[in-house]
Structure formats: structure tokens, C-alpha cells
Amino acid sequence: MAEYITHEHDVLIIGAGGAGLRAAVEASAAGVTAAVISKSLLGKAHTVMAEGGVAAAMGNVDDRDNWRVHFSDTMRGGQYLNMQRDFGGHRYARLAHVGDRTGLEMIRTLQDHGIHLGLDVFMEHTVVTLLKDGERIAGAFGYDRERGRFHLFRAKAVVLATGGIGRAYKITSNSWEYTGDGHALAYDAGAALMDMEFVQFHPTGMIWPPSVRGILVTEGVRGEGGVLRNKDGERFMFKDIPPLYVNQTASSEEEGWRYTQGDKNARRPPELLTRDHVARCIMREVKAGRGSPHGGVFSLPTLT
């Protein structure tokens, strides 16, 4: 008996989150054979946890919004070094969502469509290395969790969609799957990795008590009037507003509150500045000894 099981497809997609499934749907629709591999069960990828929503400048909530403003917010949020999207940092309300189950609906729709198109799915399989034929990627090798059998996947094209690296951090909202495998697979196969320091942190999550450690506190809390305070009760976000954002940021707590209550003449509170900035301000308070007893700051649901 062979020591491994061999599978052959035109396109092999490693990762069954929104990115991987979308790639798989596209490949299948183009008429080639496609397979998706996932460390966990289909439908369990992190995409399912995206409860807040997806940013889209549709102009239906605020008619001043459009893709140009969205683009400008995105570039500004990345200090003009980026091509990525921010959640905090949006000038107008822009989140498209399906209740608090946006990711769930996305992933369910994608997987239903993919299965309908005839995708092959390998759940609870972990890829440990990419295979090369000369300088070309020719497949992947891994094992299944159920029986520990080895699997060799041959493919004409391999797509890496393995999600994030959250598990590199002591406190994280990320599940066991997110150990940066895609980065490692690519690196081991000879890819040059760039901008590795560009990790975006969602600034707020629970740190205490241990039973809730790592649970995300959505930006929606701050979007609806929640504020951040240090151990002295000070609303420290007002202390450091980057020059690029001064004109768009409330100059008083009262103005910030009005913004969160829908007043279009008010500017947004500093708690809604970009994620990198909010995260840095929190860290500064903690390092200066003004944090909470367990190493964070206080997130209060209202102005008071």
C-alpha cells in the first residue's frame, strides 16, 4: 500500500475562508477542477467570525459617501503606504452587515455555491509543505486529522488563502488554526515576504477575567458611543490626534457623542480613529502605568 494518498486537480486552494472559497468558486466557474483544503470543518474558518460587517461605500446611509471617499480613508488609514482597508477610520457609516452574522452568511453562500459547482473539499486536512517541480509549485503535501494519513496533492496552480497569524500573540481572538502557515509555506518554497510588520490589530478585546480573555469587543461599541478611559478615568484618546485627522475629529466629548448619535454636523470621536492609532494609544497608557490592573484600559459602553 502507498504510504500516501494522491489527489490531482487543476487548482488547489489551501484555506476555506472567504478568500479561499471565492477563489475556488471562480476556478470552478472557469471549468477547471478545483479542490479546497481546510484545517477545520468547512464553514468554520475565521471568516465566520466577522460579525461586525463589511465596509462598502454605498452612500445609502450618508449621501456624502462614495468610493472616492472610501479610497481616500483607506489610503490615509495606512499612512499612504498601503492598499488595505480599515474599519475604524471610516469617515461615514459604511458597514454592510447581516445582523451580527455577516461572516456566517458570506461563508455559507460561498460554500453552498462552491459545492454546487462541484468543488472537492478536504476538511480537517493540514498542509505542511508545498511541492516544487524545478522552480514551479506543483502541489502540496499534508495529513488528515481523523486518521493521520498522508496526502499528496498534485495541481497546476496552488492558491494560498490560509488567513492570519493571530496565534503568534499571547492574547488573541484567533482560533488554533491561525498560526501563519501560509506565510511559512510560501517562505519555505522560496518566496520573499515583505512588509511583515504590517499587522493590523483590532484595538479592543477582553483581557479579564480569564474566561473571556481574547473575546473581541467590536468597534461597533465605540461607533455607538462607547469610550476608552485609563485608570484615572481620563479619556486619553483626545490627547493624541494625528495632524492628518484633526479636521475630521471631534474637538469635545459632547461633539463626539453627537456624531455617534447620528448628527451629520458633528465630527467623529477619537475612539474611531484608525485601528493602528487606537492600539498604539492604548499601549502608551499601559506602558505609562495608567492602564487597568490586568494590563489594558477600560472600554465603557457610553459617555459616562
Ligand SMILES: Cc1cc2nc3c(=O)[nH]c(=O)nc-3n(C[C@H](O)[C@H](O)[C@H](O)COP(=O)(O)OP(=O)(O)OC[C@H]3O[C@@H](n4cnc5c(N)ncnc54)[C@H](O)[C@@H]3O)c2cc1C
Ligand atoms: C473575532 C473576529 C471578528 C472579525 N470581524 C470582522 C468584521 O466584522 N469585518 C471584517 O471585515 N473582518 C472581520 N474579521 C477579520 C476577518 O474575519 C478575516 O480578515 C477574514 O475572515 C480572513 O479571511 P481568509 O479567507 O483570508 O481566512 P480565514 O477565514 O481565516 O480562513 C483561513 C483558512 O485557511 C485554512 N488553513 C490555515 N492553515 C492551513 C494549512 N496549513 N492547511 C490547510 N488549511 C489551512 C484554515 O483552516 C481556514 O480554512 C474578524 C476576525 C476575527 C478573528
